[in-house]
Amino acid sequence: MYDDLRDKVALVTGAGRPGGLGLAIASRLAAEGAHVMLHDRGTSRDGIATNGVGSTDDLDAAVRSILDRGHSAAACTADLTIESEVEAMVEAVVARFGRIDILVNNAGVGFKFGPLLDMTVEDWDLVHDVNLRGCFLAMKHAARRMITQPEHEGWGRGRIISIGSRASKSGSAWAGAYATSKHGVVGLTRSLAHELGSRAITVNAVCPNHVTTQLGSWQNDFMAQASGKSVEDYLDDMRSRIPLGRVGLQADTANACAFLASGQASYITGEAMNVSGGEEYH
Numbered sequence: 001m002y003d004d005l006r007d008k009v010a011l012v013t014g015a016g017r018p019g020g021l022g023l024a025i026a027s028r029l030a031a032e033g034a035h036v037m038l039h040d041r042g043t044s045r046d047g048i049a050t051n052g053v054g055s056t057d058d059l060d061a062a063v064r065s066i067l068d069r070g071h072s073a074a075a076c077t078a079d080l081t082i083e084s085e086v087e088a089m090v091e092a093v094v095a096r097f098g099r100i101d102i103l104v105n106n107a108g109v110g111f112k113f114g115p116l117l118d119m120t121v122e123d124w125d126l127v128h129d130v131n132l133r134g135c136f137l138a139m140k141h142a143a144r145r146m147i148t149q150p151e152h153e154g155w156g157r158g159r160i161i162s163i164g165s166r167a168s169k170s171g172s173a174w175a176g177a178y179a180t181s182k183h184g185v186v187g188l189t190r191s192l193a194h195e196l197g198s199r200a201i202t203v204n205a206v207c208p209n210h211v212t213t214q215l216g217s218w219q220n221d222f223m224a225q226a227s228g229k230s231v232e233d234y235l236d237d238m239r240s241r242i243p244l245g246r247v248g249l250q251a252d253t254a255n256a257c258a259f260l261a262s263g264q265a266s267y268i269t270g271e272a273m274n275v276s277g278g279e280e281y282h
Helices: 021-031 056-067 083-098 121-146 176-199 215-226 229-241 250-261
Strands: 009-014 035-040 072-077 103-104 158-164 202-207 272-275
Touching: 009 021, 009 083, 021 035, 021 056, 021 072, 021 103, 021 250, 035 056, 056 072, 072 083, 083 121, 103 121, 103 250, 103 272, 121 158, 121 176, 121 202, 158 176, 158 250, 176 202, 176 272, 202 250, 215 229, 250 272
Parallel strands: 009 035, 009 103, 035 072, 103 158, 158 202, 202 272
Antiparallel strands: none
16 A cells, blocks of 8 residues: 555564554554564563563564564564663664664553552653653654665655554543653654654654553553443443544554555654544544
8 A cells, every 4th residue: 555665664662462552553564565673571560560561472473473474574672761772672673674764652551540649659650751751762762863864765764653642632530640641742743843854754643542452451441440330331431422433443543653654644744643533633
């Protein structure tokens, strides 16, 4: 569909978890002919549940799923809160594939929900360290590489795409830290678009509505209980607010990323594209 993505090199963070947005994005870019490096943390850490990160086994399985379809993929691990590891991650992409053309910031913490009055500083910092600091560090080191590379004729030097959320635009009870971090992703996107436009690099965000991934299932359970509803009633209420009448699918976000990475989006930068079924229009 997007011929100009063939042989481009993409890094997708947080792409190891089965059924997750990151893997869907990586798989879509690979299907378009891109060489894709899938990142995840590989191991857990204090404050992060084991199901909150993609393990090395998850990453291996994700890469195999792409290779088995005849596409190009590899994997790397890094803690996105540590600058030296982020820099090494970007250099690993260049060492493996020769350059980096596309960065998709997908990794994030979306399970530290609860009343702000009860939130610890440690949980607040964890959410922002991964969701915003990690995004900043990946942008910084990917962009440093991109600006040294020759331009692809008619395409430019690079694409930076960050996964925001409907929570990038609207607040939500029990999700104060998450919403604040995702609002920050949009501000960072808009600012960096101004800095990198003259370097032929576009910078955009995709803001999906709720998607029932593994993380999304946990969010459904939490929000339903906090609202005093069954999960099905909670989801019915959500669907009733969405003009298209359904929650999001992984492919919805992956499709938006493929478009923004393509030459068809060469005059789009600084945008935070809603993929919300019409619920969010700001």
